Amino acid sequence: MMIHLSPDPIAFSLGTLHVHWYGLMYMLAFIQFIWVGRIRIRQLHIAAAWKKENIDDMLFYGVLGVVIGGRLGQVFFYDPVYYFSYPAEIIAVWKGGMSFHGGLIGVMIAMAWWGRKSDRKLMDIMDFIAPIVPLGYAAGRLGNFINGELPGRVVSDPSLPWAMIWSNVDNLPRHPSPIYQMLVDGILLFIILWFFSRKPRPRMAVAGMFSLLYGCARFFTEYFRVPDYNITFSGIMLSAGQMLSVPMIVLGIILLIIAYRKPLIYSGPAEAAKPSTH
Numbered sequence: 291m292m293i294h295l296s297p298d299p300i301a302f303s304l305g306t307l308h309v310h311w312y313g314l315m316y317m318l319a320f321i322q323f324i325w326v327g328r329i330r331i332r333q334l335h336i337a338a339a340w341k342k343e344n345i346d347d348m349l350f351y352g353v354l355g356v357v358i359g360g361r362l363g364q365v366f367f368y369d370p371v372y373y374f375s376y377p378a379e380i381i382a383v384w385k386g387g388m389s390f391h392g393g394l395i396g397v398m399i400a401m402a403w404w405g406r407k408s409d410r411k412l413m414d415i416m417d418f419i420a421p422i423v424p425l426g427y428a429a430g431r432l433g434n435f436i437n438g439e440l441p442g443r444v445v446s447d448p449s450l451p452w453a454m455i456w457s458n459v460d461n462l463p464r465h466p467s468p469i470y471q472m473l474v475d476g477i478l479l480f481i482i483l484w485f486f487s488r489k490p491r492p493r494m495a496v497a498g499m500f501s502l503l504y505g506c507a508r509f510f511t512e513y514f515r516v517p518d519y520n521i522t523f524s525g526i527m528l529s530a531g532q533m534l535s536v537p538m539i540v541l542g543i544i545l546l547i548i549a550y551r552k553p554l555i556y557s558g559p560a561e562a563a564k565p566s567t568h
Contacts, residue, residue, distance in 0.1 A: 291448070291453055291454070291455060291463055292452065292453070292454040292455070292466075293454065293455045293457060294438060294454050294455065294456045294457060294458070294466075296438045296456075296457050296458045297311070297436060299311055299312065299436075299437050301314055311433055311436045311437065312383075312433040312434075312436070312437055314433070315429045315430055315432055315433030315436075316356075316357075316429070316430065316433070318429045319425070319426030319427075319429040319430060320349060320352075320353060320426070322422075322425050322426060322429065323345070323349055323352065323419075323422055323426060324345055324346070324349060326421075326422045326425060327345040327348075327349075327419075327422055328342055328345060330418070330421065330422065330487075331344075331345070333487075333488060335489070335490040336418070340418060344408070347404060347408070348401065348404060348415070348419065351400040351401065351403060351404040352397055352400055352401070352419075354396070354400050355393070355396035355397035355398070355399060355400030355401070356388075356393045356396060356397055356426075357383060357388075357393075357396075358396050359389075359392045359393045359394070359395050359396015359397065359399070359400075360383075360388035360389055360390070360392050360393030360396060361380065361381075361383055361387070361388060361389075361392070362389075362392055362396070363388070363389030363390075363391055363392010363393060363395065363396070364387045364388055364389040364392060365380055366392070367389050367391065367392060367530065367534060368387075368389060368518045368519075368530060369387075369518070387439075388430065390427060390430070390508075391534040391535075391538075397419075397423075398412070398416070401415045401416065401419070411493075413493055413494050413497060414493060416494075416496075416497035416500075417487075417491070417493065417494065417495070417496040417497050418496075420483060420487070420496045420497045420499070420500035421480065421483040421484050421486075421487045421496065421500070423500065424475070424476045424477070424479040424480035424483065424500075424504070425476065425477070425480050427472075427475060427476045427479075428472045428473075428475075428476025428477050428480070429476075431468045431469070431471045431472035431475070431476060432468070432472055434468040435466065435468035435469055435472070438456060438458045438459075439468070440467055440468045440471075440515055440516070441456045441459045441464055441467065441515075441516050442454075442456075442464040442465030442466055442467035442470075442514050442515055442516065443464060443465055443467070443513075443514055443515065443516055444462045444463065444464055445463050445464060445465055448463045450463070452466060453465070454466045465514040465515070467511065467514045467515035467516075468515075470511050470514050470515075471508070471511045471515070474507050474510070474511050475504060475507045475508050475511055478507070479500075479503055479504055479507055482503060483496065483499060483500055483503070486499055491549070492549040492550055492552070493549060494545045494546075494548055494549040495545070495546060495549040495550065497545060498541075498542045498543075498544070498545025498546040498548075498549055499542065499546065500542070501538045501539070501541045501542030501545060502538070502539055502542025502543060502546065503542070504535075504538060504542075505535040505536065505537075505538030505539035505541075505542060506535075506539060508531055508532075508535040508538075509531075509532050509535045509536070509539070512529045512531040512532045512535070515529070515531070517529030517530060517531070518530045518531070521533050
């Protein structure tokens with residue numbers, strides 16, 4: 291049976307500066323955003339409307355949205371009692387504790403802000419970045435795993451080859467749930483969205499597909515993770531992550547319906563919009 295090694299959360303130190311594994315994973319996420327984004331702008335239906343400079347600008351605003359939104363999401367969605375009791379901990383992002391759903395809201399606000407300055411519609415921006423986001427999410431979940439965060443539920447069959455003892459929790463064999471979420475919610479979702487977005491799609495279709503698939507994937511992988519807390523709705527018990535994923539599923543369905551009822555393929559500045567002949 292595997293044992294989680296619980297490594298030091300500090301990857302290395304430069305004098306008094308301590309670089310945490312969690313921070314390195316976020317840096318990796320931002321680097322891949324630039325790398326994959328520059329590959330995406332070479333796609334024929336994207337190339338005419340997006341430039342490398344746009345990627346750099348979006349990253350600046352996106353970092354603000356991810357960090358501020360992700361942290362505030364953790365505070366308000368998951369553990370408000372703790373953070374309001376210890377308010378200094380709110381800014382201690384290097385210790386881990388970031389909400390994806392909060393980060394997504396933060397990114398949408400940041401992209402709307404950037405869109406106003408660059409004369410681009412929010413949904414065109416979200417269609418562009420949607421296939422890039424899952425790999426960044428995967429890097430964040432790897433950071434959670436290294437930090438020993440988000441332990442999985444105890445396995446029903448201890449002989450499961452990848453069952454793992456989390457020494458920072460107890461001596462019971464558990465699912466490595468951050469790895470599940472990295473692989474399913476992150477890498478698998480990236481592969482599907484990447485192939486879906488390689489062809490011209492109606493406005494809102496790619497963002498809608500991301501919202502739908504992420505919501506479904508997260509709802510599924512939450513079954514293997516120790517819930518932050520549970521909520522009973524109409525007799526059905528949902529974890530906090532599942533509850534927050536349901537609106538994403540609904541939103542994804544709505545966006546896809548709207549997208550394919552009025553197909554408009556468009557990814558550029560507002561003044562260049564043209565109806566699709568598709």
